Amino acid sequence: MNFSGLIQDFGPLTITGLAQGAIIALFALGYTLVYGVLRLINFAHSEVFLLGSYACLIVWGFFGLDQNSATPSTLSVIGLLLLGLVAAIVISGITALGVELVAYRPLRKRNAPPLAFLITAIGASLFISETVGVMTQRNIKGVPPLIQPRDVFVIGNMHVTNLQILIIVLALMSMFLLDRFINRSRLGRGIRAVAQNPDSAALMGVNKGRVISLVFLLGGLMAGIAAVMYDLKIGVTRFDAGFLLGIEAFTAAVLGGIGNLRGALLGGLLLGLLQNYAASLFGTEWLHAASFVLLVLILLVRPTGLLGESLGRARA
């Protein structure tokens, strides 16, 4: 174990961990929203993310950009980023709604048992990722260098880059808006009502089907933003990009308390940090093993996650 390395690099590890964690947290919201309302783990959420990560690349491709392009001017970068975000958000949102419509709604109509949902979830996930795999010959796809990481400020040996700031700020802003929507708006109140007591929600006139579509959509929007950030950060994507990150995001959701929005944020950031500290402490090859051992330990102490379960109960 390399303690001196961890202490020496604590600053840089923390900032990379936070940026990584912000992406995981955005991704995790989709699991938590759907679980909060349906008590269902939407395993196909990783492919909602996956299609978002391709959507922005395709749009950037329209402008003749690929991984070998030069970085465009600042003004075009802003425009391209916005277009990429819109494309990813739209495609991820549509994918999420589509998964709900095709894989889950028919089962719900027939009152299927929870295991049936699990199977269709895995089935939908595999179907989408394999289709992407076939269409891309399982090759990686490079991301145009829209943002050349540059130090914005330096504290000791901690170099904070423009990309890291973008990721963290965008993630926090999106989550803040989502939180406002869920906690302040009428539709948000409808979502919380279904999460807390579906029968009572129906007695208040809440259309459960619409609430379900809405949470899938919201989770999809967040995954779309996460996907663009991921592309820019990692520089490549691939048909199975959603898989491991999906497991991490799901874990983050459980760690924070599944069904709890603020738990997803906390869980995501914590997982990002843990991974980076663990990589430094035990070596990069142990990154996932070590961070998951730590997670299990945390869950042993707090089985319902750090902030506790339930979308509704998490209040300001």
Added chain:
Amino acid sequence: MLLELKDVTLMYGRIQALHGISLSVGQGEIVALIGANGAGKSTTMRAISGLRPVAQGTITFNGEDITKLRADLRVVRGVSQSPEGRGIFPGMSVRENLEMGAYTRRNRAEINEDLDRVFTLFPRLKEREKQVGGTMSGGEQQMLAVGRALMSRPKLLLLDEPSMGLAPMLIQQIFDIVVEINQQGTTVLLVEQNAQQALSRAHRAYVLETGEIVKSGTGAELLTDPSVKDAYLGVA
């Protein structure tokens, strides 16, 4: 008739809970539904509000066949239920719970009027406006459930055991409030274990036994009916 059930049967899986019941509630009435535990009173309420699909028979509300209408749309038509077990949203404040009752409505001024009205009927709710529903006492939750059901400005208010869990003094009060709500123009279908109170306040009543209506009449008639007295009014 505002509400009419004709030969309604309802199944929980293979268990038949309602064996073809027919009942009606007229505009402006308080109608009570009494019966022993497990008779099917709450089930009848669920059939009317649409929480459970009926197997056979028809439910007509305000001249419209609502047998197959989704529960949330029945609220828009004017049916509102305070359910058995209260069904408070535990993570929402008292105020938010009441706002949920007005979920289908948009006119802010009218909603505020109704909030005031509920706070006047239940001053306790006003005092606890910001408290989280799940931490309210059982009796307070009961008031909240009734208040919340009023917030949709229903034509028909379904109350499933509104006196449950209330102290004796409050039981009197809640029945007074039911009468007051009714006099303000809301039709009420009332399920009660507290048959004495329910029958003395209701215009008409039905007696339910194992999923069948076995008796009906005015509240006063049933209060003096020997078999009803024996079975539901206790020795006192």
